C-alpha cells in the first residue's frame with residue numbers, strides 16, 4: 001500500500017529513512033514545499049516527490065509531518081482528494097485528531113503521534129493515539145510505520161500534551177545536560193574535545209545501563225554515590241540549585257505550551 005509523507009524536514013526525513021528500511025521506495029510518495037529539499041531527498045533516497053494533492057490521491061496512508069501551523073492549510077489543500085478508508089497520521093505537536101478530522105471528509109481515520117528526534121538513528125520514542133474513526137487496524141498500521149524509527153507506545157489522546165513534554169521535547173533536555181557537563185569539564189581544565197568525548201560516552205553508557213538493567217534510576221544513582229565521596233558532593237549542589245524542582249516546572253511549561261498550540265495559539 002502506498003504511503004504519502006507530506007513535509008520532509010527533520011522529522012519527515014527520519015520517518016522516511018526508517019520506512020525505507022522495510023519497504024521499497026516505490027511504496028512511498030513525498031510532498032515537500034521546498035524544491036531544493038525535494039531534489040535532495042530524491043537523490044538521497046530515490047523517492048518520488050509529487051504535489052500534495054496527487055500524493056493523497058495515490059496513497060492509502062498519509063503522514064502529516066509539517067509544522068503545527070502548516071497543518072490546517074495543508075489539509076485544506078488536500079481534503080478534496082481524501083476519502084473514507086484512508087488513514088491520516090499526524091505527527092504535529094499540539095494538533096488534535098478532532099482538528100484533523102474536522103478538515104477532512106467524514107469517516108477518514110486519523111491517528112495522532114508524538115515522536116522524537118532520536119528517530120534519526122532508529123532510537124526514537126513515539127506515542128500514538130486514535131481519533132474517532134480509528135480502530136485497532138489503523139493503530140497497528142501507524143505502529144508499524146513508526147516502529148521503523150524506534151519504540152512505539154499507545155496512550156489516550158488526553159495524555160499527548162504530557163507525552164510531548166516528556167519524550168517529544170525530552171531529547172533537548174538531555175542535550176542541555178550534555179552541554180552543561182561539557183562546559184563544566186572545560187572549566188576544570190579539560191580540553192573541549194576530551195570533555196566532549198567523556199560526556200557523550202557517559203550519557204550513552206548511562207542510558208544503555210538504565211534501559212538494559214531494568215533497574216530504577218534511583219538504585220543506579222545510589223551505586224555511583226559513595227558515602228562522603230565526590231558524587232555526593234556534586235548531587236548536594238544540584239539539590240541546592242533546585243534542579244529537580246526546575247525539571248518539574250520545565251515539564252509543566254512544555255505541557256502548557258502543547259495545550260496552547262492545541263487551542264490555536266500562534267507559534
Ligand SMILES: NC(=O)C1=CN([C@@H]2O[C@H](COP(=O)(O)OP(=O)(O)OC[C@H]3O[C@@H](n4cnc5c(N)ncnc54)[C@H](O)[C@@H]3O)[C@@H](O)[C@H]2O)C=CC1
Pocket residue numbers: 006007008009010011012031032033034037052065066067068070073074091092093114115116117168169
Ligand atoms: N523536531 C522535533 O523534535 C519534533 C517535531 N515534531 C513535529 O514534527 C513536525 C515537523 O517538525 P520538523 O520536522 O522539526 O520541522 P521542519 O521544519 O524540519 O520540517 C517541516 C517540513 O515541511 C515542509 N512543508 C511546510 N509546508 C508544507 C506543505 N504545505 N507541503 C509540503 N511540505 C511542507 C517544509 O518545507 C519542511 O521541510 C512538527 O509538526 C513538529 O511539531 C514532533 C516531535 C518532535
Ligand SMILES: O=C(O)[C@@H]1CCC=N1
Pocket residue numbers: 093164168169
Ligand atoms: O518544540 C516543539 O514544539 C516540538 C514538539 C516536541 C519537540 N519539538
